[in-house]
Amino acid sequence: MTPKEKLVVVGNGMAGCRAVQEVLKRDPGRYQITIFGAEPRVNYDRIMLSPVLAGEKAFADIVLNDEAWYRNNGIVLHAGRAVEAIDRAAKTVRAAGGIEAPYDRLILATGSDPIRLPLPGADLAGVVTFRDLDDVEAMIAAAKPGAKAVVIGGGLLGIEAAYGLSKRGMSATVIHLLDVLMERQLDASAGFLLTEALAQKGVETVLEAQSEEIEGRDGRVSGLRLKDGRVLPCDLLVMAVGIRPAIGLAKAAGLAVNRGVVVDDTLRTSDPAIYAIGECVEHRGQCYGLVAPIWEMCRTLGEALTDGSATYQGSSLSTRLKVSGVDVFSAGKHTGGAECEDIVFRDAGRGVYKRIVLEGGKVAGAVLFGDASDGGWYFDLMRSGEDVGAIRETLVFGQAVTEGLRGLDPSAAVAAMADQAEICGCNGVCKGEITGAIAAQGLTTLESVRAVTKASASCGTCTPLVEKLLKLSLGDAFQAQTGPKPVCGCTPRGHDEVRRRLVDEGLKSIPAVMQALEWTSPDGCSACRPALNYYLVCAWPGDYRDDKQSRFINERVHANIQKDGTYSVVPRMWGGVTSAAELRAIADVIDKFEIPTVKVTGGQRIDLLGVRKDDLPAVWADLNAAGMVSGHAYAKGLRTVKTCVGSDWCRFGTQDSTGLGVRLEKFMWGSWSPAKVKLGVSGCPRNCAEATCKDIGVICVDSGYEVHIGGAAGLHIKGTEVLTKVASEDEAVWTICAVMQLYRETGWYLERIYKWLDRVGLSSIQSQVENPESRRALHDRFAYSQRFFRIDPWAERVAGRDAHEFNPLSRRMEFEEA
Amino acid sequence: MNALVIDPIKWTDIGAVTDVPLRGSRRVPTLSGDVAIFRTGDGRVFALVDRCPHKGGPLSQGIVHGHAVACPLHNWQISLATGEPLGADHGKGCAPVVPLEVRDGRLFLGRV
Numbered sequence: 001m002t003p004k005e006k007l008v009v010v011g012n013g014m015a016g017c018r019a020v021q022e023v024l025k026r027d028p029g030r031y032q033i034t035i036f037g038a039e040p041r042v043n044y045d046r047i048m049l050s051p052v053l054a055g056e057k058a059f060a061d062i063v064l065n066d067e068a069w070y071r072n073n074g075i076v077l078h079a080g081r082a083v084e085a086i087d088r089a090a091k092t093v094r095a096a097g098g099i100e101a102p103y104d105r106l107i108l109a110t111g112s113d114p115i116r117l118p119l120p121g122a123d124l125a126g127v128v129t130f131r132d133l134d135d136v137e138a139m140i141a142a143a144k145p146g147a148k149a150v151v152i153g154g155g156l157l158g159i160e161a162a163y164g165l166s167k168r169g170m171s172a173t174v175i176h177l178l179d180v181l182m183e184r185q186l187d188a189s190a191g192f193l194l195t196e197a198l199a200q201k202g203v204e205t206v207l208e209a210q211s212e213e214i215e216g217r218d219g220r221v222s223g224l225r226l227k228d229g230r231v232l233p234c235d236l237l238v239m240a241v242g243i244r245p246a247i248g249l250a251k252a253a254g255l256a257v258n259r260g261v262v263v264d265d266t267l268r269t270s271d272p273a274i275y276a277i278g279e280c281v282e283h284r285g286q287c288y289g290l291v292a293p294i295w296e297m298c299r300t301l302g303e304a305l306t307d308g309s310a311t312y313q314g315s316s317l318s319t320r321l322k323v324s325g326v327d328v329f330s331a332g333k334h335t336g337g338a339e340c341e342d343i344v345f346r347d348a349g350r351g352v353y354k355r356i357v358l359e360g361g362k363v364a365g366a367v368l369f370g371d372a373s374d375g376g377w378y379f380d381l382m383r384s385g386e387d388v389g390a391i392r393e394t395l396v397f398g399q400a401v402t403e404g405l406r407g408l409d410p411s412a413a414v415a416a417m418a419d420q421a422e423i424c425g426c427n428g429v430c431k432g433e434i435t436g437a438i439a440a441q442g443l444t445t446l447e448s449v450r451a452v453t454k455a456s457a458s459c460g461t462c463t464p465l466v467e468k469l470l471k472l473s474l475g476d477a478f479q480a481q482t483g484p485k486p487v488c489g490c491t492p493r494g495h496d497e498v499r500r501r502l503v504d505e506g507l508k509s510i511p512a513v514m515q516a517l518e519w520t521s522p523d524g525c526s527a528c529r530p531a532l533n534y535y536l537v538c539a540w541p542g543d544y545r546d547d548k549q550s551r552f553i554n555e556r557v558h559a560n561i562q563k564d565g566t567y568s569v570v571p572r573m574w575g576g577v578t579s580a581a582e583l584r585a586i587a588d589v590i591d592k593f594e595i596p597t598v599k600v601t602g603g604q605r606i607d608l609l610g611v612r613k614d615d616l617p618a619v620w621a622d623l624n625a626a627g628m629v630s631g632h633a634y635a636k637g638l639r640t641v642k643t644c645v646g647s648d649w650c651r652f653g654t655q656d657s658t659g660l661g662v663r664l665e666k667f668m669w670g671s672w673s674p675a676k677v678k679l680g681v682s683g684c685p686r687n688c689a690e691a692t693c694k695d696i697g698v699i700c701v702d703s704g705y706e707v708h709i710g711g712a713a714g715l716h717i718k719g720t721e722v723l724t725k726v727a728s729e730d731e732a733v734w735t736i737c738a739v740m741q742l743y744r745e746t747g748w749y750l751e752r753i754y755k756w757l758d759r760v761g762l763s764s765i766q767s768q769v770e771n772p773e774s775r776r777a778l779h780d781r782f783a784y785s786q787r788f789f790r791i792d793p794w795a796e797r798v799a800g801r802d803a804h805e806f807n808p809l810s811r812r813m814e815f816e817e818a
Numbered sequence: 819m820n821a822l823v824i825d826p827i828k829w830t831d832i833g834a835v836t837d838v839p840l841r842g843s844r845r846v847p848t849l850s851g852d853v854a855i856f857r858t859g860d861g862r863v864f865a866l867v868d869r870c871p872h873k874g875g876p877l878s879q880g881i882v883h884g885h886a887v888a889c890p891l892h893n894w895q896i897s898l899a900t901g902e903p904l905g906a907d908h909g910k911g912c913a914p915v916v917p918l919e920v921r922d923g924r925l926f927l928g929r930v
Binding site: 177178179180183184187188189259339340342357367521522523524525526529530549550551552553554557561563564565804808809810811812813814815 | 830831832833836837838839840841842844845846847848849852853855858859860861873874875876879880881882883884885886888890891893895897899900922925927929
């Protein structure tokens with residue numbers, strides 16, 4: 001009998017043992033097999049460490065191959081013996097403790113090492129990674145109920161660690177460098193939902209947080225300090241920032257390595273007797289950290305080691321988050337660039353978000369949140385490259401619906417539904433009740449069906465189905481209703497509904513609104529995002545964090561873009577009043593930055609045109625130094641208050657119109673509104689400040705102040721209407737702030753005051769600002785909001801905020817390479 | 819016969835992927851004019867010549883949504899994948915696509 005060939009496996013983990021199983025399956029008697037493992041235990045399922053950490057499983061539950069398996073297959077296991085060197089000439093490996101083993105074929109399955117951030121304090125006790133059972137045991141030992149854990153890294157592993165620790169009674173916080181959790185698998189919408197779901201499970205999330213130092217006391221971790229100065233106290237700190245292929249052994253042995261151990265399509269390294277599989281491998285430039293590709297590699301290797309001819313072609317990736325209760329699935333490439341289309345489905349009631357990415361008529365990727373049951377189906381469609389044009393309409397509803405309806409047109413599908421089929425899930429209305437009501441009561445409109453049956457009266461998701469039933473019953477007699485004008489193509493809902501619901505439902509971010517109101521696009525469009533951002537700014541002053549990516553460029557960089565890509569800068573001149581010092585500073589800025597054009601505006605300001613974007617912060621710094629702030633000439637917000645000189649100088653002036661204008665501007669500046677707001681204050685009915693074509697105007701008279709609204713002198717020309725007349729300057733200010741707040745709260749985005757006035761009617765505005773109680777309430781809400789917005793945005797940027805806006809990403813391509 | 823292979827594209831490391839804000843863009847000046855680098859909500863990156871085919875507006879200053887950008891001058895919607903205008907303006911020129919690769923979290927911009 002010829003001696004068996006010797007197969008040595010370095011690595012007793014999931015890849016190493018699975019490869020051995022694949023060999024045994026094909027040719028059980030061929031090799032004498034020896035396995036070395038660095039961990040002192042048998043082969044277990046590393047993926048299931050999270051449930052062990054969470055206390056849902058014990059180690060015995062996650063063992064893949066017990067001692068009997070090794071014994072029965074004649075495998076020698078050296079557990080707890082890390083291999084230290086490979087002698088390729090002698091074809092032997094040497095492990096800790098001096099054990100040597102000769103091989104004919106060698107498999108490297110060394111896996112990967114968790115990355116340890118080189119932060120000060122990283123060597124303190126209580127700072128751990130999350131890779132093996134020892135790490136889990138260290139975490140469990142530290143997990144005293146009530147103690148605090150901080151997990152650095154909002155990827156799959158970090159989230160699982162935090163969830164497990166919170167199940168162990170710790171309060172856990174995940175710190176993530178970026179603004180989306182699991183950004184490599186999830187888009188912003190799903191990432192937001194994950195943040196919310198984790199919060200409900202008691203795991204806090206801190207996004208866009210950069211760790212600076214681990215603080216300690218008596219050699220033990222006591223907290224994590226972030227770059228922004230915040231300190232998060234903790235008793236345990238878990239680093240889950242990623243893994244790195246473990247290539248040290250292969251590199252020392254002189255094998256070709258790059259990021260991982262380089263292998264060909266038969267998983268052979270640069271030495272023909274040595275193979276490599278699993279996380280330590282780099283195949284066609286790609287390293288893998290998920291289990292599915294590793295199983296595929298093991299199958300190929302099983303073939304290669306038993307004289308088969310399979311090759312490994314690389315894997316498509318999918319991820320299913322396995323933390324219990326959070327159902328997430330992601331597949332397909334999320335970086336790269338090609339023409340893709342999205343199909344988005346949201347069900348706010350069930351907390352479901354689905355996004356199917358199509359490319360060239362085929363499924364290129366999918367993100368599912370809240371209901372991942374069709375993940376496998378989408379993944380199969382993606383891998384098969386099947387053209388999905390024919391099933392596109394129902395694709396997002398999943399396999400059952402699509403296959404149930406394949407070949408049927410949508411109205412036929414409705415006709416074919418049983419009378420007991422539920423149409424409206426919210427109110428439990430089935431098809432028979434609706435068609436019955438239509439026939440018995442002669443209903444012809446959606447509204448009447450809603451009134452009679454309550455179908456589609458709640459969330460509205462079933463509205464298209466109800467409309468189809470009407471159409472089915474009435475034929476061409478049914479016309480779909482046109483409701484309020486939708487905000488944009490991303491939603492059928494109108495501005496009023498959006499505004500009302502984000503307040504009523506306490507929605508405080510754009511992703512929250514898009515989910516709850518079932519937006520049909522993944523991240524909105526250039527029409528709805530600025531609108532939602534404004535509605536949130538208005539509804540939640542102080543709470544809402546402005547999303548600058550949803551601001552038009554002018555509001556993002558606090559200057560007005562010009563046709564050639566330069567900007568114009570308009571410093572504020574309160575009430576149109578300036579001084580020699582301000583004018584001198586402006587003149588100096590013009591010289592220093594070679595500003596080509598200086599123009600006096602219709603709003604009594606000075607406009608500096610042709611400023612290069614990169615110069616903006618320096619221009620502002622000089623203007624700030626002379627006491628000037630942003631004039632917000634770019635804002636959907638308060639622009640200018642134009643005044644005449646009034647009773648100070650004018651022989652006809654009745655009141656201090658300049659003083660009132662300055663007072664109004666000093667109180668109202670920085671406020672955001674649906675569209676721009678310009679004020680004018682004239683000291684007498686001769687109206688030199690042209691107050692009667694302004695959004696809000698004041699005409700001073702001997703007996704007091706006339707407050708006007710709804711003028712326009714642009715695309716449309718329109719004189720103001722008199723809102724009210726008050727006796728004192730204080731009342732004039734209160735009234736104007738109240739009407740401004742009413743407009744802020746009920747105007748539609750981009751709707752100027754004159755259009756808002758046409759829509760809501762003068763009397764409805766009068767009734768609210770003439771009633772002292774509602775006027776006071778409106779004024780107070782405006783004043784509260786102003787506490788957060790009367791801040792000079794220029795000074796903030798001079799101090800360094802949003803610096804990336806004003807600098808190119810790189811200057812390395814400006815010059816020819818030497 | 820010896821084969822000679824020349825990569826026609828010269829690649830320059832222009833920064834980290836994360837230097838470009840999500841749903842945002844950054845500008846890279848080059849000898850032949852500015853290039854706009856975009857990063858979309860789903861983490862993909864794109865590069866176009868920073869000139870709208872309409873009136874030459876700087877696309878790098880627009881609002882990024884889905885895989886499109888709205889030109890800041892006249893709100894033309896430009897596909898990030900092809901540089902072509904979407905919707906009613908489709909077929910009216912394009913902002914040329916510039917080669918861009920991601921390697922290990924770094925952005926490499928190509929010069930042809």
